[in-house]
Amino acid sequence: MYVAVKGGEAAIDNAHRLLAEVRRGDPAVPELTVAQIREQMALLVDRVMAEGSLNDPDLAALALKQARGDVVEAVFLVRAFRTTLPRFGASVPLDTGRMTLSRRISATFKDLPGGQVLGPTFDYTHRLVDFALAAEGAPEPAAEAEPREDAAATPRVTDLLGRDGLIEPSPPDDGSPLGDITREPVDFPCDRATRLQALARGDEGFILALGYATQRGYGRTHPFVGEVRVGTVAVEFVPEELGFPVPLGAVQATECQMVNQFHGSRTVPPQFTRGYGLVFGQSERKAMAMALVDRALRAGELGEPLASPAQDQEFVLAHCDSLQATGFVEHLKLPHYVDFQAELELVRRMRAEFEDRREVAE
């Protein structure tokens, strides 16, 4: 009778075997391949890479397969793998101005150097379920564009505004060593680079809700999308023995430059401020929400009143990680009987004392 309430090794093994069987689903249905997930669930793969902080579509796709499509669980698998990888240095900052663009839009200028590139987007689709997709069939081939002559570099909108001093300059690289939130504990208050690292791997839903809250008045920042761009960008690394950058490859990324509420004083002319978002893969929602929250977190630095959760870095950074959040919430499933016993004992004693007092009063 007493053995029944305790876990057992056999029960754990059996649970894992059952999980494997349920993961596979009906064996009469063909099994998903990792390549199918990578190619056809690409945005999901992107999200797992972004929150997993590891650019590896095959690994992310495999993690999704193993996790039965659970995003947080897949992120967890990727992170647990990532943590064992050796670290051999930091890349040269990505030059997103030289990104090979698949999409680039600005909401602040109707036309601009480099143009508006719509690319693959849901934005102007009607969200009607396409029942034809239930059957198999190749889509109509996409239209081909002529290669652009000026494709080598498309200036960022913030660079264009910056030339006239209309927007605050991006702080120059002062050469100080980069923090790494996966290798050093976060020390509050932390600098913007550290905050951006945490936001980049933060849970999309949480960052989205916080960014949304700033639009509804909880830390308002008057945002305009200066630019959202999606494309592939070269990753370069300077090996110590060479002393010059060599390309390691290319990654797909989404960048959002938010142009916000202007500031000025007697000594500084008014100029717009910036919020910044950058994530692996194509995720405009995440990059934009990240830019909103980044700007909100700069409230202290810009002398704005601090009144909302999105402006509070301890609140945002301590709770934006989906692994930490899910771990602590779900650990409530673990046994807590000794603590509950302690509470039971106290409540029973207090109830007995309450009864004693009532009897005395009567």
Next chain:
Amino acid sequence: MSDMREFRPGADPSSRLPPRSGDDGVAGALPPQAGRGDEASAYNFAYLDEGTKRMIRRALLKAVAVPGYQVPFASREMPMPYGWGTGGVQVTAAILGRSDVLKVIDQGADDTTNAVSIRRFFAKTAGVATTTHTAEASVIQTRHRIPERPLTENQTLVYQVPIPEPLRFLEPRETETRQMHALAEYGLMHVKLYEDISRHGHIATTYAYPVEVAGRYVMDPSPTPKFDNPKMDDCPALQLFGAGRERRIYAVPPYTKVRSLDFEDHPFRVQRFDQPCALCAAEGVYLDEMLMDDSGRRMFICSDTDHCEERRAAGHVGTEGVA
């Protein structure tokens, strides 16, 4: 991008990682869980790489040097979830040697699911001997209990800690609590305990009961029932605390004064149980309450399963036990 992989170095000179199987191609990107034959050898001894262990050991040394002080450390993602003991697992991984004998308990029991899982993890990744006997263990990782059998100088107790900051529920901000510790500004905690007494007639904290360590730092003993607090005081064993999600390590060195906070007119008292263990008749131990049937019949048995088994093996029989 697949072309990134070619730049993954085969061996990082700063670590002593054994080479991963298949590190040269696409297969190297797949985690060993993906069904390649030899899982354990793909990882370093006790899972963590040596650089990470060194970082954790440095934090541990500082923690031992400043008893009760929470040392920040760069907690890693582990293959078990936050909240499942990742802090304890990292501390254990950092201190474990090949000759260690490991015991893992959760709620005092060796056979609860999480204890089984963590014990297997180290049996697999470190190949160390494991035991359920408190006396045989050199390292004991625990969640929520301290074994009933007194610990010795040759043992290290590793606690899994969810919220390391004893002041957290009084002040949510790390920047504030850090300053309160620096100034030994613990008035707020005493006010909280006093308010309990004025409201309930008792200090209503029954587990994670705050302690003062070596006359200086107020420390969270992890959510052990306050029944276990006196065992921490002047304990011959080294006590290490790991909080993975919160990225903190702290320690109580052997033979250190650990005092549960109280008042002169409301001295600290531990829970008492009205009856002995129903299986082994032990008294003065912490008991779990078992619901036996729908009509509310209950049985109280030792929370420390090893203690209970040893007593029964020695011939002690409780009311529900079998001689």
